[in-house]
Amino acid sequence: MSTPILELRDIDVFYGPIQALKKVNLHIRQGETVSLIGANGAGKSTLLMSIFGQPRAAAGQILYKGEDISKRSSHYIASNGxxxxxxxxxxxxxxxxxxxxxxxxxxxxxxxxxxxxxxxxxxxxxxxxxxxxxxxxxxxxxxxxxxxxxxxxxxxKILLLDEPSLGLAPIVVKHIFQTLRDLAKSGMTIFLVEQNANHALKLSDRAYVMVNGEIRMTGSGQELLNNAEVRNAYLGGH
Incomplete structure (x- = not known):
C-alpha cells in the first residue's frame, strides 16, 4: 500500500471549551476520492477547515506527503498543493x-x-x-x-470540497457530481464533505461517517451504501 497523501492522526479540535473533533483518524491516498458524511453539525466542515489550520488542531498530527502541517500557515498549505x-x-x-x-x-x-x-x-x-x-x-x-x-x-495535488451540492437544484447537483467524477477519472485526489450521502457514496472509493465529532464508521462507498444503519440515518432508509 502506498503512503497516504493526507493523513489525520488523533486530531482534537476545540471551539473555546467545546470539543468539536475527538481523536479523528483518517487517510487519503493519491488518486482516491474519499468522502466524509454525517448529519449537520457533526463536525465535518470543522475537520476540513482544520487541515488549513482554521481552527488549529489542539492535539494530533495532520500529515501531508509525510510532513506534519498542523502548525503551518494556510498560505504554506495552499502553495504546496x-x-x-x-x-x-x-x-x-x-x-x-x-x-x-x-x-x-x-x-x-x-x-x-x-x-x-x-x-x-x-x-x-x-x-x-x-x-x-x-x-x-x-x-x-x-x-x-x-x-x-x-x-x-x-x-x-488534493482538492477539498465542502458541501458542493448545498442549496442547489437536483439537475445542477447531478452536473456538479458528473464533473467531480470526470476529475476523479483524470487522477485528481478528492476529499469531499457532503450531506447528500447518496451522491457522495456513489462517487467515492472510500468514505467515513462522522457523528458528534468522532469517526464512527468507515468502508468503501458501496459498503456504506449497502449498510442498513447508514441507509436509515442518511439515505432515508432507501
Whole structure:
C-alpha cells in the first residue's frame, strides 16, 4: 500500500471549551476520492477547515506527503498543493468570473494562468459564457462551478470540497457530481464533505461517517451504501 497523501492522526479540535473533533483518524491516498458524511453539525466542515489550520488542531498530527502541517500557515498549505472549495462558495461578488478564477492562482503565481483558465472554461462551459459577468449576478450552481474552478487554478495535488451540492437544484447537483467524477477519472485526489450521502457514496472509493465529532464508521462507498444503519440515518432508509 502506498503512503497516504493526507493523513489525520488523533486530531482534537476545540471551539473555546467545546470539543468539536475527538481523536479523528483518517487517510487519503493519491488518486482516491474519499468522502466524509454525517448529519449537520457533526463536525465535518470543522475537520476540513482544520487541515488549513482554521481552527488549529489542539492535539494530533495532520500529515501531508509525510510532513506534519498542523502548525503551518494556510498560505504554506495552499502553495504546496492543497486547495479548498469552501461551504457557501464564497466567490468574490464584485469581481467577474475571470477575475475570480485568476484569484485561484495566488498560491502558485501566474505562470500557467491563461492555460488553466482555458481548462476551467472547457470543464465548465457556463463559466466561459459568463466570463465578464460579476459573480454576484450568477445562480448558485454557476457560483459553485466558479468556486471549484477557482480552487483548481492552484493546480492542487488534493482538492477539498465542502458541501458542493448545498442549496442547489437536483439537475445542477447531478452536473456538479458528473464533473467531480470526470476529475476523479483524470487522477485528481478528492476529499469531499457532503450531506447528500447518496451522491457522495456513489462517487467515492472510500468514505467515513462522522457523528458528534468522532469517526464512527468507515468502508468503501458501496459498503456504506449497502449498510442498513447508514441507509436509515442518511439515505432515508432507501
Amino acid at each position: 492543497i486547495a479548498q472549495s469552501p461551504e457557501g462558495r464564497r466567490v468574490f461578488p464584485d469581481m467577474t468570473v475571470e477575475e475570480n478564477l485568476l484569484m485561484g492562482t495566488i498560491p502558485i503565481g501566474m505562470d500557467h494562468a491563461e492555460e488553466d483558465r482555458d481548462r476551467m472554461f472547457h470543464l465548465f462551459p457556463r463559466l466561459k459564457e459568463r466570463r465578464n459577468q460579476r459573480a454576484m449576478t450568477m445562480s448558485g450552481g454557476e457560483q459553485q462551478m466558479l468556486a471549484i474552478g477557482r480552487a483548481l487554478m492552484s493546480r492542487p
